[in-house]
Amino acid sequence: MKAVEIYTSDSCIQCIKAKEFLKSNNVEYIERNISKNSQDRRALIDMGYMSIPVTIINGQHVLGFDLNRMKNLLGI
Incomplete structure (x- = not known):
């Protein structure tokens, strides 16, 4: 199973x-x-990101909704 985290906000399409x-x-x-957790916001900024979504798949960062990169990293 791939380890996946995604940084989001309530108003992000x-x-x-x-x-x-x-x-x-x-x-x-x-x-x-x-939007709901200031520690998550700080962690995102500490990684050097100022926009979302940021998806982390097995340690690889994907900025934005990059469908092709996500599929590649997930093996889909």
Whole structure:
């Protein structure tokens, strides 16, 4: 099983699309919602990101909803 985390916010359309993609492919993930958790927001900034979604798949970072890169990293 691939380790997947996704940094999101409540108002991000691309975040919703990324989560829908993961769900539709039965990929389990941990959601880090920066709208609800200031520690998650700080962690995102500490990684050098100022935009979302950021998806981390087995340690590889994907900025935005990059469908091809996500599929490649997930082996889909």
